[in-house]
Structures are given as structure tokens and as C-alpha cells.
Amino acid sequence: MTVNPSTDFYRNPEMQFRGEIPSGRIGWRSPSNIALVKYWGKKPVQLPQNPSMSITLKNAYTETVAEYMPADERGMDVVFYFHGERNEQFEKKTKNFFESMQATFPFIGQLRFVIRSKNTFPHSAGIASSASGMSALALILCDLERKYFDTFPNEEEFFRKASYIARLGSGSASRSVYGGVSVWGETEGLPGTSDLYAFPVREDIHPDFLNYRDTILLVDKGQKKVSSRAGHELMNGHPFARQRFDQARKNLEILLNALKQGDLETFIRIIELEALTLHAMMMTSDPYYLLMKPGTLNIIERIFDFRENENIPVSFTLDAGPNVHLLYPVTYRDKVMPFIENELRTFLTDAGYIDDEVGRGPEKII
Numbered sequence: 001m002t003v004n005p006s007t008d009f010y011r012n013p014e015m016q017f018r019g020e021i022p023s024g025r026i027g028w029r030s031p032s033n034i035a036l037v038k039y040w041g042k043k044p045v046q047l048p049q050n051p052s053m054s055i056t057l058k059n060a061y062t063e064t065v066a067e068y069m070p071a072d073e074r075g076m077d078v079v080f081y082f083h084g085e086r087n088e089q090f091e092k093k094t095k096n097f098f099e100s101m102q103a104t105f106p107f108i109g110q111l112r113f114v115i116r117s118k119n120t121f122p123h124s125a126g127i128a129s130s131a132s133g134m135s136a137l138a139l140i141l142c143d144l145e146r147k148y149f150d151t152f153p154n155e156e157e158f159f160r161k162a163s164y165i166a167r168l169g170s171g172s173a174s175r176s177v178y179g180g181v182s183v184w185g186e187t188e189g190l191p192g193t194s195d196l197y198a199f200p201v202r203e204d205i206h207p208d209f210l211n212y213r214d215t216i217l218l219v220d221k222g223q224k225k226v227s228s229r230a231g232h233e234l235m236n237g238h239p240f241a242r243q244r245f246d247q248a249r250k251n252l253e254i255l256l257n258a259l260k261q262g263d264l265e266t267f268i269r270i271i272e273l274e275a276l277t278l279h280a281m282m283m284t285s286d287p288y289y290l291l292m293k294p295g296t297l298n299i300i301e302r303i304f305d306f307r308e309n310e311n312i313p314v315s316f317t318l319d320a321g322p323n324v325h326l327l328y329p330v331t332y333r334d335k336v337m338p339f340i341e342n343e344l345r346t347f348l349t350d351a352g353y354i355d356d357e358v359g360r361g362p363e364k365i366i
């Protein structure tokens with residue numbers, strides 16, 4: 001039998017034969033993250049075309065509690081409640097995900113799950129929840145393994161596997177299992193990095209970046225017209241794909257250096273270049289599409305002006321949508337909050353903004 005490391009790295013058939021798992025409950029709170037160097041383009045199975053780097057957030061998170069019990073003769077099953085209401089879309093997605101995980105966690109087939117999940121960020125805010133949601137589920141599966149099979153020699157192995165599993169659910173979710181700065185994707189000069197799971201960059205980050213602020217400005221509530229999944233696919237055959245993947249590798253190296261040196265100017269240049277390149281890739285795919293809204297551009301222009309006129313190092317990044325992440329060192333908070341209220345508020349939906357900052361990673365709640 002051939003083993004594909006991308007999906008079978010942790011295959012362990014032993015785990016089904018140790019008797020019946022009793023009923024119980026496990027819960028994790030897992031945060032969202034925002035990429036500074038973007039993952040855009042993938043190869044089978046769920047492997048990135050280039051390494052990406054993100055900061056993990058603190059206040060934007062998913063809380064998921066899974067109740068599990070022995071399955072009846074119908075086998076593995078999932079019932080999913082999102083904010084107290086049965087959600088068929090998440091139910092189907094989670095069931096498919098759990099089914100695809102059976103080679104890695106053979107005990108899944110013995111269980112039935114009732115899952116209750118909620119996000120701290122408004123449902124209609126257009127904020128992707130796959131990173132926090134999928135990482136919470138991955139942590140729950142690994143925690144089940146830890147509880148009943150005691151297979152992890154240490155915490156590091158536990159989180160590495162959780163990152164690997166989260167990646168299979170959603171690429172960006174692999175980075176959410178760590179706090180601070182994470183890199184997903186093999187990176188020259190950064191030992192420990194891999195395409196299979198994310199890696200926490202714990203050493204040498206300049207203190208200015210450890211409590212960086214991210215205010216997520218909510219520009220539009222509408223559902224995205226093109227999913228990230230479809231967007232990644234459009235990078236196959238994209239005329240600028242090769243150059244883009246090379247550029248991301250270089251940008252990651254430069255950004256990592258800037259994070260270590262506390263070099264704000266380079267930090268700003270690279271993250272804004274990454275944000276605009278991501279959207280440039282969308283605008284130059286075939287078919288092309290546009291996720292920025294007029295409010296997005298208005299905000300970006302005001303950020304440029306404010307930075308230049310006030311000499312305050314505010315900067316922005318974007319994910320695959322119209323919302324703007326306004327990033328700045330915490331020491332400028334007293335100047336930045338009035339700027340948001342007075343100059344940017346007018347471009348925001350009634351949901352306003354999510355005031356966030358770099359966080360310390362997931363937490364077990366049950």
C-alpha cells in the first residue's frame with residue numbers, strides 16, 4: 001500500500017481496537033488568524049504552492065463543544081448546532097470531514113457526535129470562519145485521541161498533529177493552532193517548517209510585534225461571490241502564478257527579517273504588497289473577479305494619507321474579501337481609534353469593526 005504523506009502521515013490503524021470509547025464531552029476555543037504573506041494557490045492534497053505567514057488573533061474565535069457517544073448500527077454520525085440552531089451546511093461539511101479522517105482516527109467510526117459551535121464575530125460580517133472553525137474541530141479530534149489512546153509524547157506533537165488535521169479541513173486553519181506568528185509551508189532558512197503543518201515562530205520576534213493591534217473594519221456583509229476554494233483553483237493555469245509563488249517566498253523571508261529587527265517600514269511595505277497582490281491575482285484570473293468594494297478603496301486611501309500626514313505607522317491587509325484589517329503598534333492606539341471613528345466609520349456597515357490584537361492561540365475549554 002502506498003502512503004501519501006499529505007493525507008496519511010499520521011495513519012494509525014491500532015487506534016480502533018482498544019475497546020469502546022465511552023460518552024463524553026470535549027471543547028476548544030480556537031482563534032482566527034490573518035495572513036501577512038498569503039496562501040493563494042494549492043496542489044493536491046491541500047498543500048500550499050508557497051509558504052504563508054500569519055498572526056493569530058485574540059478576540060475573533062470559534063468555540064466548539066463536541067458531545068460524543070457510541071454509534072448505533074448506522075455508524076458515525078454528526079449533528080451540528082451553530083449558535084443554538086441546527087445547521088445542515090456545517091453538519092454536512094463536518095460529517096464529510098470526519099469521514100475523510102477515518103484512516104487517521106479509526107475510532108471516529110465508533111462514535112456519534114452532537115456538536116455545538118459559535119463564533120465571537122458577527123455571522124453576517126463577511127469574516128471567514130474556516131480557520132477558527134476547522135482548527136477547533138481538529139483540536140477536538142486530537143484531544144479525543146490523547147484522552148483514549150495516549151499517543152502524544154508531548155504538547156508539541158499534539159499541536160503539530162492538530163495543525164496537520166486542521167490543514168486538511170482548510171489550509172489557513174493549520175496556522176490557527178499556534179499563537180503569535182505562524183508559518184505554514186516549507187521555508188528555506190526556517191528549520192521545522194513544512195507543507196504538511198504550520199510552525200510557530202516563537203523566537204526572536206521583536207517585542208513591538210507581539211502585541212500588535214488588528215482592527216477589522218467591516219465594509220460589506222454580503223456573501224462572497226467566489227469562494228476561496230474556487231479562487232485557489234483559478235491559480236492553476238494563471239498567467240502570473242509562477243512569479244507570484246516566487247514572490248511570496250521572497251516576501252516571507254523579508255518579512256521574517258523585519259519582524260525580528262522591529263523594522264516597521266519594511267513590515268508595512270511587504271504586508272500591503274501582499275494584500276494588493278492577492279487581489280491582483282483575483283482581478284487577473286480567467287474568469288476575473290473583484291472582491292474589493294468602493295469602501296475598501298476609500299479606507300486604503302485614507303490609511304495612506306493618515307500615515308503620511310500624521311507620521312503614524314498604520315498599515316492594512318486584506319483577506320479574500322472587502323474587509324480591511326487595520327494593523328498598528330499598540331502604542332499608537334490613542335491616535336488610531338479617533339482616526340477610525342472620525343474618518344473610516346462612514347465606510348463601515350452597522351456591524352462596525354472588531355477590535356482585535358495578536359493572541360496566544362487556542363484554549364481547551366472542556
Ligand code: DP6
Nearest residue numbers: 035038039170171172228229319320
Ligand atoms: C486569502 O484557507 O480559506 O485567506 O484551504 O481552500 O480552505 P482552503 O482555503 P483558505 O484560503 C485562505 C486564503 C487567504 C490567505 C491566507 O489565509 O493565507
